[in-house]
Amino acid sequence: QLQLQESGPGLVKPSETLSLTCTVSGGSITSSDYYWGWIRQPPGKGLEWIGNIYYSGSTYYNPSLESRVTMTVDTSKNQFSLKLRSVTAADTAVYYCARDYRGGDYWGQGTLVTVSS
Amino acid sequence: EIVLTQSPPTLSLSPGERATLSCRASQNIRDYLAWYQQKPGQAPRLLMFDASNRATGIPARFSGSGSGTDFTLTISSLEPEDFAVYYCQQRSNWPRLTFGGGTKVEIK
Numbered sequence: 507q508l509q510l511q512e513s514g515p516g517l518v519k520p521s522e523t524l525s526l527t528c529t530v531s532g533g534s535i536t537s538s539d540y541y542w543g544w545i546r547q548p549p550g551k552g553l554e555w556i557g558n559i560y561y562s563g564s565t566y567y568n569p570s571l572e573s574r575v576t577m578t579v580d581t582s583k584n585q586f587s588l589k590l591r592s593v594t595a596a597d598t599a600v601y602y603c604a605r606d607y608r609g610g611d612y613w614g615q616g617t618l619v620t621v622s623s
Numbered sequence: 624e625i626v627l628t629q630s631p632p633t634l635s636l637s638p639g640e641r642a643t644l645s646c647r648a649s650q651n652i653r654d655y656l657a658w659y660q661q662k663p664g665q666a667p668r669l670l671m672f673d674a675s676n677r678a679t680g681i682p683a684r685f686s687g688s689g690s691g692t693d694f695t696l697t698i699s700s701l702e703p704e705d706f707a708v709y710y711c712q713q714r715s716n717w718p719r720l721t722f723g724g725g726t727k728v729e730i731k
Contacts, residue, residue, distance in 0.1 A: 545667075609659075615666060
């Protein structure tokens, strides 16, 4: 059974960089069928797609976040990562990682990241 | 950017009733639409892909229809566990994606 698990700091200061990693277990991140993505959800609000990455390193970002986002993949560790620069309080959210194939069919449990000094 | 508009924002129904949720796209997305269910404190769960195909393990009371710009998710007879928030997601320019704003199905 495929499992995804987000990890990273739960508190980030304004203007700093948010860094999260998603570890995939029970399957390979190098499968040619899938993209791997990040989605976030501010408290009490809806879902926002952040971006997708392929195991080769190809990336696709939400235009509204593209100037601040970088996603990378580490196939040796079966992980992919998110960096979001220059964060503000508006970036406070639950961050999910997910596998994308005809839809997000496997998701991590989500991790709350709060931006506050 | 493709914008998805979901309606109504909230649907108040009783168990056993039929739920009809709408998702409208700002441009033609053919049948490249997915639906998700999210319960409080949980990650979203994929219900439908390609507008009308149920994901693995999804009960038959869930059905999806539509193409182009207008889509519908129908729950034929609401079970207690179906009260949740539902999101649509366009996939026509995958792997670039967008979500709709959500419809909350609450107990009347």
